Amino acid sequence: MQIIDGKQTAKDIKREIAEEVAKLVASGQRPPHLAAILVGNDGGSETYVANKVKACEDCGFESSTLRFDATITEDELIAHIKGLNENPNVDGFIVQLPLPKHINEERVIEAIDYHKDVDGFHPINVGRLSIGLPGFKSATPSGIIELLDRYHIDTKGKHAVVLGRSNIVGKPIAMLLMQKAKPGDCTVTVCHSSTQNLKEICLQADIIIAALGCPEFVKADMVKPGAVIIDVGTTRVADATRPTGYRLTGDVDFANVAEKASYITPVPGGVGPMTICSLMKNTLLARKGELFNF
């Protein structure tokens, strides 16, 4: 069994990006610039945006954060998005989700110029990913593909079982894994809350992508010996022994499943660090401006 070290892989990729940025800057060009819009005071969002700022520093990017009160109207928010769309010094930006309930997230996402949609949430990028065209791939699925690639995991003709059908992980990773690509070319099964005989389906999997948000859902008796296990879950479970009062728990019963797996991602330190890393890759792509040229 080999542990897939997402933390180290993310570090490697950020170093590669930083090298490319250094060359860009040495040739007289400005570095990539990622902006983030943050509405309200959600603790998780604050942490994520702080991590993003740190990753930008690691990569030699410029970054900026636009903060707004939770009382901002949808139209005001969209006016700020249009400002970023038109700002030639901003290559890409994200709107940190979730947004306050009075704001329609889908309308906000579609207001982003898809050329700057480095989160890959705009329908045009979702559609391009499905079709197999270049575009911004959403960060977590893209990070998973990168891990499979860097660990030289054979995926062609393998049966990948995706647990969860969310728009940000389950559906796009299913689409990426079924493409005739490398990594990819998998037979893909998508399971979810309505799936019957889930255990039997998981037992057929050569690769399991667990993205349900249910702590330790995947047990050892659901896993075929030698399977590759990618754990996307990150649920905060109360833990009085930790200074924070909680521990991050994945969707996989790691201790028992690891014994049967050929490769497995830990939580934390697996898929998590790859997500921000993919966002950095997308921002560099946005800076280069080559993605959408036919």
Next chain:
Amino acid sequence: MQIIDGKQTAKDIKREIAEEVAKLVASGQRPPHLAAILVGNDGGSETYVANKVKACEDCGFESSTLRFDATITEDELIAHIKGLNENPNVDGFIVQLPLPKHINEERVIEAIDYHKDVDGFHPINVGRLSIGLPGFKSATPSGIIELLDRYHIDTKGKHAVVLGRSNIVGKPIAMLLMQKAKPGDCTVTVCHSSTQNLKEICLQADIIIAALGCPEFVKADMVKPGAVIIDVGTTRVADATRPTGYRLTGDVDFANVAEKASYITPVPGGVGPMTICSLMKNTLLARKGELFNF
């Protein structure tokens, strides 16, 4: 075993559309207008466009066909597309595929205003289908969902196996079947040319969607008793006994599979007639202009 009569269902739907159009016209509004762009002289395309014109007549739509030589340049074609985008009297239009090899189909498709993309091939409509947002759903998958609905076939929690991963059938029908919707909410497996143990996977299917383009690929020994069989294949197989010299053959060995199935679509007369029907539904939706209002 019940045969799913796509021909009759399509007739019913066209009558329903015609009734709605009659009301529209009676209220003083103009009927929907569908245009088609046809490049070169492909026999299959000619037939399809002729069928479309006929369907428009059945539904009370206006229709028009723009014909161009196979020598048209990509830029000229795109200029005509822009003309249709801006023409307020055209609600929706299609560019008949395939296009001559010197033309980039994806660039042409993305030139279509997605508000008029009644084929549902523009990435923004593909993405909206994946996310579960309103949009133009591509015609064949949409026709399949309509058949499942009108025949009251229970899909929730069922295992649907999709054979084929094309952008116009396999991928979008997989996406529609996995949505938390009715019909939908299926566990979905997508199989293709790289799939191993295809027979074992098919034997688990409650619903098989065969969209490979391989005549009579699905044999009786690949089908679980009581399965629902949707056959999307339409290959012309030489047949000297027919006046045309060929017969349309599906991806399913109908005679033998029908004995085991609970429901099955014939070829011809199953999914085929539903495809143009879905195009008519999309054109009516375009006329009403409600799809993309947030």
